[in-house]
Amino acid sequence: MNSYRLLFESEYEDVIEKLKSERDRNITGYYDLPFDSIKLPKKDFQEIVLIGIGGSSLGTRAIDSFLRLKRKAKKIHYLDNPDPVAFKNKLSRIDPTNSLFILISKSGTTLETITQFKALLHYFNLDLSQDAKRFIFITDRDSALDKLAKKYQIEYFSIPKNVGGRFSVLSNVGMIPLGLAGYEIEKILYGAKFFMQRFFAKKETTILKKASFLAKNWQQYPMNVLFSYANELENFNKWYMQLWGESLGKIDAHGQSVGLTPITLIGPRDQHSFLQLLAQGPIDKSVTFLRIANFEEDLLIPNCSLPYLESTDFINGLTFGQMVNEQAKATMKSLKKRNMPIDEIILPCINEESIGELIVYFELLTSSVGALLEINTYDQPGVEEGKRILRETIG
Amino acid sequence: MNSYRLLFESEYEDVIEKLKSERDRNITGYYDLPFDSIKLPKKDFQEIVLIGIGGSSLGTRAIDSFLRLKRKAKKIHYLDNPDPVAFKNKLSRIDPTNSLFILISKSGTTLETITQFKALLHYFNLDLSQDAKRFIFITDRDSALDKLAKKYQIEYFSIPKNVGGRFSVLSNVGMIPLGLAGYEIEKILYGAKFFMQRFFAKKETTILKKASFLAKNWQQYPMNVLFSYANELENFNKWYMQLWGESLGKIDAHGQSVGLTPITLIGPRDQHSFLQLLAQGPIDKSVTFLRIANFEEDLLIPNCSLPYLESTDFINGLTFGQMVNEQAKATMKSLKKRNMPIDEIILPCINEESIGELIVYFELLTSSVGALLEINTYDQPGVEEGKRILRETIG
Numbered sequence: 001m002n003s004y005r006l007l008f009e010s011e012y013e014d015v016i017e018k019l020k021s022e023r024d025r026n027i028t029g030y031y032d033l034p035f036d037s038i039k040l041p042k043k044d045f046q047e048i049v050l051i052g053i054g055g056s057s058l059g060t061r062a063i064d065s066f067l068r069l070k071r072k073a074k075k076i077h078y079l080d081n082p083d084p085v086a087f088k089n090k091l092s093r094i095d096p097t098n099s100l101f102i103l104i105s106k107s108g109t110t111l112e113t114i115t116q117f118k119a120l121l122h123y124f125n126l127d128l129s130q131d132a133k134r135f136i137f138i139t140d141r142d143s144a145l146d147k148l149a150k151k152y153q154i155e156y157f158s159i160p161k162n163v164g165g166r167f168s169v170l171s172n173v174g175m176i177p178l179g180l181a182g183y184e185i186e187k188i189l190y191g192a193k194f195f196m197q198r199f200f201a202k203k204e205t206t207i208l209k210k211a212s213f214l215a216k217n218w219q220q221y222p223m224n225v226l227f228s229y230a231n232e233l234e235n236f237n238k239w240y241m242q243l244w245g246e247s248l249g250k251i252d253a254h255g256q257s258v259g260l261t262p263i264t265l266i267g268p269r270d271q272h273s274f275l276q277l278l279a280q281g282p283i284d285k286s287v288t289f290l291r292i293a294n295f296e297e298d299l300l301i302p303n304c305s306l307p308y309l310e311s312t313d314f315i316n317g318l319t320f321g322q323m324v325n326e327q328a329k330a331t332m333k334s335l336k337k338r339n340m341p342i343d344e345i346i347l348p349c350i351n352e353e354s355i356g357e358l359i360v361y362f363e364l365l366t367s368s369v370g371a372l373l374e375i376n377t378y379d380q381p382g383v384e385e386g387k388r389i390l391r392e393t394i395g
Numbered sequence: 396m397n398s399y400r401l402l403f404e405s406e407y408e409d410v411i412e413k414l415k416s417e418r419d420r421n422i423t424g425y426y427d428l429p430f431d432s433i434k435l436p437k438k439d440f441q442e443i444v445l446i447g448i449g450g451s452s453l454g455t456r457a458i459d460s461f462l463r464l465k466r467k468a469k470k471i472h473y474l475d476n477p478d479p480v481a482f483k484n485k486l487s488r489i490d491p492t493n494s495l496f497i498l499i500s501k502s503g504t505t506l507e508t509i510t511q512f513k514a515l516l517h518y519f520n521l522d523l524s525q526d527a528k529r530f531i532f533i534t535d536r537d538s539a540l541d542k543l544a545k546k547y548q549i550e551y552f553s554i555p556k557n558v559g560g561r562f563s564v565l566s567n568v569g570m571i572p573l574g575l576a577g578y579e580i581e582k583i584l585y586g587a588k589f590f591m592q593r594f595f596a597k598k599e600t601t602i603l604k605k606a607s608f609l610a611k612n613w614q615q616y617p618m619n620v621l622f623s624y625a626n627e628l629e630n631f632n633k634w635y636m637q638l639w640g641e642s643l644g645k646i647d648a649h650g651q652s653v654g655l656t657p658i659t660l661i662g663p664r665d666q667h668s669f670l671q672l673l674a675q676g677p678i679d680k681s682v683t684f685l686r687i688a689n690f691e692e693d694l695l696i697p698n699c700s701l702p703y704l705e706s707t708d709f710i711n712g713l714t715f716g717q718m719v720n721e722q723a724k725a726t727m728k729s730l731k732k733r734n735m736p737i738d739e740i741i742l743p744c745i746n747e748e749s750i751g752e753l754i755v756y757f758e759l760l761t762s763s764v765g766a767l768l769e770i771n772t773y774d775q776p777g778v779e780e781g782k783r784i785l786r787e788t789i790g
Binding site (some may be wrong): 025053054055058068069080081083084085086087088108109110111112114115118119121122123128144145148149151165196221230231232238241242244246248249250251257259260261263266267268269271272273274275276277278279280281282283284285289295297298299302304306307308309314315316318319320321322324326327329330331334337350380381383385386387389390393394395 | 480481503504505517523535626627665669672675692696707709710716725745774777782785788
């Protein structure tokens with residue numbers, strides 16, 4: 001089901017050609033990532049400590065949370081936001097003697113990441129020379145971090161220069177930690193490859209239809225809501241938020257500020273929060289419903305009736321997963337009546353292939369919208385100003 | 396610091412009068428909550444299981460997370476979203492023999508809440524008669540749940556009829572579980588009362604200035620970003636999201652859909668995600684920076700320098716808390732250069748009084764904007780349609 005109006009099919013070809021041209025001229029390297037193979041290092045450890053922020057951790061977290069049920073895997077501690085309370089709390093739960101420390105920074109000098117790393121070395125009494133085997137660095141070739149790795153013979157992995165953080169989850173950035181944690185990364189990449197090929201073979205024209213609608217009507221619908229009906233998708237929502245916001249909030253080829261604002265919700269929970277605004281507020285949002293058709297380890301709602309509460313019994317005998325899906329469908333129907341632009345993504349189940357497909361779906365959608373908006377989808381020049389002011393103030 | 400343009404001071408009086416009138420005519424009862432005293436029941440238990448969704452748990456969670464550092468308290472398990480994976484996972488971590496189950500539903504028949512409660516009874520083999528002492532119900536007087544409590548002699552607490560879920564955290568809804576968990580609720584209420592009195596004594600006119608700006612320019616700035624620089628405020632962000640979205644997305648007195656859309660960020664993390672959109676996208680958002688001036692248990696950034704990474708050393712010797720605050724200030728400055736409407740809320744530290752004040756600040760801001768938009772800030776008629784469709788489909 002898809003309520004986006006069909007625009008001009010003739011444009012689809014143009015968008016695909018633009019994306020192909022980005023790929024062939026190496027404007028961005030993310031299109032090729034699912035076709036690469038990842039070589040995992042051999043390491044002996046019990047838990048992983050991942051130090052990285054933004055694109056260096058959001059994708060890994062998205063997949064890790066989504067596949068939680070299938071985890072035969074080693075735990076990953078994420079050190080992302082340098083909040084003092086959270087950082088201290090995490091430090092107290094890490095056993096440094098049994099941990100592998102994976103430091104991820106594309107530029108090699110990300111302030112929050114390097115600062116946390118230095119604090120780790122200090123508070124855990126780690127030494128780069130003696131403890132070299134307990135570190136892995138993932139960074140751009142020839143970055144400062146790359147040089148540091150070489151100096152101390154720390155194992156390191158590179159990120160293709162033309163793959164930005166938010167498009168890098170299927171590179172070493174995500175695949176090394178997830179692979180080391182025990183996930184079947186080849187299946188994730190298989191799902192990603194499968195979808196990428198179908199798109200370029202013009203078999204996923206829904207993406208083009210949707211991109212075309214969103215780009216043409218961005219001033220009427222400047223907000224795009226991703227309404228995900230599963231706790232397991234909460235970190236995927238955060239990954240999408242970066243991908244969408246950082247890629248599509250730009251100054252376009254004509255010098256005009258354009259921007260599509262991502263908003264993320266979790267269902268059914270946020271039916272008790274944000275839904276009222278969708279139901280009666282201005283129609284300035286498109287909404288994508290994302291749900292999981294089958295939860296492998298679902299739970300039955302017992303056939304139990306309580307005095308005075310019989311009005312809730314109509315749901316008895318369904319599973320929790322079915323209830324969540326029915327709530328998504330009902331909410332979607334209620335919003336369709338308002339003529340909101342709505343579409344739906346149904347994942348068959350929670351597995352590696354489906355998260356691989358889902359990631360590529362949103363990456364290709366982002367690229368398609370960006371191409372139609374005539375912006376550079378892959379840079380982020382706007383974040384430099386704050387960094388400059390910070391250095392001026394403190395430095 | 397506050398960059399909202401001053402509008403007409405003569406209007407301030409009008410808004411305060413409108414709010415006073417809401418209070419005196421009992422349109423909403425939340426203005427009185429900080430002046431009530433809460434009587435905690437005597438219960439013997441190790442952990443709390445709170446079953447409630449939306450306004451029945453968001454406020455409690457916001458305070459619980461914010462005060463985490465000060466917790467001498469008993470753990471609270473939250474059963475909110477009925478996601479099967481998350482629900483099963485939580486069940487496995489609850490020890491039913493040592494837990495107090497607090498069931499919160501204003502209407503008494505919230506589907507997700509009652510369903511999870513029935514599943515708890517079933518899977519933990521609990522019995523309403525025999526185990527009555529292990530339950531507490533918090534609900535509207537004469538609701539179905541209230542009747543169930545009476546039937547089985549379960550201890551219950553009521554919610555004032557004229558206090559909606561999203562405005563109820565300072566009532567029994569939040570204060571009973573937080574008090575039982577060991578937090579000093581009288582201090583939370585003291586902070587709330589202090590701020591409420593100052594507002595009605597016309598000593599908090601910033602709120603009126605801000606409300607007036609937001610209401611008059613809502614079409615130019617339909618999105619309001621709360622950029623909170625602390626992990627401890629992540630659940631506060633969610634509470635704000637419900638308060639703002641559900642209160643201010645409405646059909647107004649003239650039949651027009653109005654709506655201010657809440658967007659929440661965590662800093663510095665989301666400087667690596669959403670900031671690019673703020674920095675170069677359309678100026679269609681106001682931004683409120685929320686930060687904590689002093690983290691009681693702060694952590695020093697060690698005076699450590701690594702080869703090639705010297706460019707990050709300018710931050711050495713600061714604490715993590717200072718770094719986070721400096722990043723907030725630098726980002727704010729960079730956005731001010733774009734003439735975005737920006738304001739700043741600085742909490743002196745993490746304690747009970749400051750979260751009490753903060754809650755009332757946002758509640759009064761919401762009421763003031765609602766009054767100026769000529770909407771009913773306190774109802775949520777738009778969420779009924781989806782519920783109706785669900786019943787029709789399954790029932």
